[in-house]
Amino acid sequence: MNGRSANGYSHGRSESSMPLLPYADTSPPSSSPSLSAPRYMSYFAQKRRFLLTACLSLSAIVLVALSFTTLATREDSFLVPINSHPESSPQNSTSLAHPVADDAESLEDEYEYSPFVRGPPTQSFRDNLRDDTKYITSWISAGWTNDIMTYTNLVYLATLTDRVPVVGMFTPSHIGGDVPPILFGEVFDVPRFIEESGIPLVEWYEVKDPESGVIDELGCWNVWEAVQYNEHSPRGSVVPSWLKLDISYTKAPNWVKLIPDYPHDMCSSFWSLARLSFPEERAKNIGNPLPSPLNNATLDPDEHMLCFDYLYYACAQQSTDLDHDYSPTWRYVMRYFRWTQRIETITAHYVRQVFGLPEDAEVPPYIAIHVRHGDFSNWCWAAEKPEDCFAPLPVIARRVREVQEELRERKGIDIPMTRVIVTSDEKDPAWWEEVAALGWRTVDHDAAGTAEVFGRWYPVIIDAAIQSGALGFVGTDRSTYSIVSRRRVETWNDGATRTVLWGYKGADDH
Structure with missing residues (x-):
């Protein structure tokens, strides 16, 4: 990877031959299940106290080895490690510590159990479900960004069906199977999401004890087989195995597919899926479930814990919903997926180091660039020559200047070229030399030891957080x-x- 951004493998769909996006529904969410105010606020107050304590603890330890790695001069001139620019200085370098405890265990110790379940996590998930609440869950099976989108679709579908979404962990499909999964709540601030969106949400580790040895049988809908015609089975995912769930699938009716009999689009519509959560439509479409793989159980789709195999290809009106301003999944759900305070603190540290600023300095306005190459080369059939497929850096620089001009005109803010951060999966040293010649900066996660310090999940998370913190x-x-x-x-x-x-030479000419 030549020391560059470690997130190239997750920047687009993992299925390069498939359509590009799927997403949401245009109707506003229905009201969420009611919560008693005192318990609701207690939950938030205690979890916020934990997050603040965890955040403050990060600055307690200085990692000397990381500082030396960060400040080292690399022989490879095309690499631009953190603090390698002339304006940087060792005095300005501060490192962040590893988390002092596993998040799941710390959360368990520090705050009252979720108000959306009976109590602490139980051996069998059913023992922790409230009788007055219905739930919905689904699994992930793609790269990290696409998995975020999948959980977004799950949460949005929950609003349409008056259910509480039960969200699983993120799986390391893009960083190596030897890496443990990471909790959804280690990445995104769940209490803040619930508070700002008004949508309830619970994580699987809060429902079922992660150390449980109990195998739970569960009936689920198989959407995958109804929306595509190449695989004749439910969509596979490792999440049920980690949760010790033995699933019996029932194929969803063909009418869930947004464009019937069209093989080049795999979207199901949110409202067609929502139909299956209500008694009348469920009763019309159940029957002939597949035996579960472990206990050979045949179960109709569960009514208390509604379950779908895969919701990535769910959408409102078209497969590219999220790319448009009407997108309900963005407007009602994903916009409220904010980083945890811990991730925001780490990200601010990296941005300051990139620009050679002291640790107590205010993070300045900056522009972020994401250049995806990698497996996108598989989609270069319209280019006469391979080198014609991707936009050259001068074309990207033109777009940067457009952003600079808009920010000057609209906000009166002037961001120079030295306040630009680039992330990319490009491996060509000559390309990175050209980036450096433009005065643009980049986070070299290899030189900074990001994976060693925080874990292999964090290069991709930090890059995404850096991009989201930009003004352009x-x-x-x-x-x-x-x-x-x-x-x-x-x-x-x-x-x-x-x-x-x-995709072809001159594609971005305008």
Whole structure:
């Protein structure tokens, strides 16, 4: 990877031959299950106290080895490690510590159990479900950004069906199977999401004890087989195995597919899926469930814990919903997926080091760029020559200048070229030399030892958080990673954004 951003493998769909996006529904969410105010606020107050304590603990230890790695001069001139620029100085370097405890265990110790379940996690998940609440869950099976989108679709579908979404962990499909999964709540601030969106949410580790040895049988809907015609089975995922769930699947009716009999689009519509959660439609479409793989159980789709195999290809009106301003999954759900305070603190540390600023300095306005190449080369059939497929850096620089001009005109803020951060999966040293010649900066996660210090999940998370903190953003067309970062910059920061087109020579000429 030549010391560059470690997130290239997750910037777009893992299925390069498949359509590019799927997403949401245009109707406003229905009301969420009611919560008693005292218990609801207690939950938030205690969890926020934990997050603040965890955040403050990060600065307690200085990692000397990381500081030396960060400040070291590399022989490879095309690498631009943190603090390698002339304006940087060792006195300005501060390192952040590892988390002092596993998040799941710490959360268990520090705050009252979720108000959306009976109590602490139980051996069998059914023992922890409230009788007055219905739930919905689903699994992930793609790269990290796409998995975020999948959980977003799950939460949005929960609002349409008056259910509490039960969200699983993120799986390391893009960083190596030897890496443990990471909790959804270690990445995104769950109490803040619930508070700001008004949508309830619970994580699986809060429902069922992660150390449980109990195998729970569960009936689920198989959507995957109803929306595509190449695989004749439910969509596979490792999440049920980690949760010790033995699933019996029932194929969803063909009418859940947004465009019937069309093989090039795999979207199901949110309201067609919602129909299956209500008694009349459920009764019309159950029957002939597949035996579960472990206990050979045949179960109709569960009514208390509604379950779907895969919701990534769920959408409202078209497969590219999230790329448009009407997107209900963005408007009602994903916009409220904010980073935890811990991730925001780590990200601010990295940004300061990139620009050679002291640790107590205010993070300045900056522009972020995401350049996706990698497996996108598989989609270069319209280019006469391979080198014609991707937009050259001068074209990207033109987009940066457009962002600079918009920010000057609209906000009166002038961001120089030395306040630009680039993330990319590009491996060509000559390309990175050209990036450096433009005065642009980059986080070299290899030189900084990010994976060693925080774990292999964090290079991709930090890059995404850096992009979302920018006042301007330039992304790559058809990259879901870019799409999500663009929406964050536009909504969270009222920022200026552009998207670089590619696929053939002159694709972004305008």
